[in-house]
Amino acid sequence: MTERGEPQMEAAAEVVQGPLAPPVATAAAGPAAGTVPQAPPPQPGSAAQQAVARVSTWNIANALTIARLAIVPVFTAFLFVDGTNWRIAALGVFLLASLTDQLDGWLARKYGLITDFGKIADPIADKALIGAALVSLSYLGEIPWWVTVTILAREAGVTLLRFLVIRHGVIPASYGGKVKTVLQIAAIAFYMLPPMPEPVRWVAMGLALIVTVVTGLDYVVRAVRLRQVAMRARAERRPGGG
Structure with missing residues (x-):
């Protein structure tokens, strides 16, 4: 279908040329034959621009995650030094590192800094901090080894499952996983405070253990579903599939 002004242009050309005038090439409204029309530039906010503007791995949220990993040896060293002041210092470093876990997650969600690296590194940093605390306190005789082994076995199993x-x-951290981490942090902090009554410590650690086991089973279910969905999608993309 031609544009509305094109027939008048052709008629005017015939009047000027006359019947014996040599033909003059006129510009066609559409693209020339044999040429490939160019695609229009992507509009702001389109999927093409979103694909180009990817989130960089090196952002403030991931930097906090790496810092949390670096703090673990400092916390462990403070924990093994005798003296109430060193124990309080160890608790302060432990709580500071735990705070970065909440902060990096909030920054990632608020400013769109969620990356695959962060989804993997964040839970690993959590496990390193919690694991170092549990092993150290068990070695010092303050937490039973069976509690530490149960929690670490769950954490190692979930990490292996992710890979x-x-x-x-990528299986992101669930809400239950975050609750589990908070309960573990609270229970460990109670064990690091000398005046804390023993029943309070056991109740806190018992809750942390229950949520740890339940969320571990939840990760198994999510991993199985993720594998099934991915395999079904690949089967549908194959020639003749679906």
């Missing part, structure tokens, strides 16, 4: 299904996708 086994990473080719299908």
Whole structure:
């Protein structure tokens, strides 16, 4: 279909040229034959621009995650030095590192800094901090070893599970996993405070243990579902599939 002004332009050309005048090439309204029309530039906010503007791995949220990993040896060293002041210092470093866990997650969500690196590194940093605290306190005879082994076995299992299904996708930390981390931090902090009554410590650690086991089973279910969805999607993309 031609543009509305094109027939008048052709008629005017015929009047000027006359019947014996040589033909003059006129510009066609559409693209020339044999040429490939150019795609329009991506509009602001389009999927093409969003794909180009990817979030950099080196951002403030991931920097806090790396800092939390670096703090773990400092906390452990303070914990093994005798003296009430050193124990308080160890508790302060432990709580500071735990605070960065909440802060980096908030920054990532608020400013759109969520990356695959952060999804993997953040729970690893949490496990390193919690694991160092549990092993150190068990070595010092303040937390039973079976509690430490149970929690560490769950954490190691979930981490291994993440890497086994990473080719299908990344399993982000769940809300239950965050609750589990907060309960573990609170229970460990209670054990690091000398005047804390023993029943309070056991109640806090018992709650942390229950949530730890339940959320571990939840990760298994999510990993199985992720694998099934990914395999189903690949089967549908194959020729003749779906």
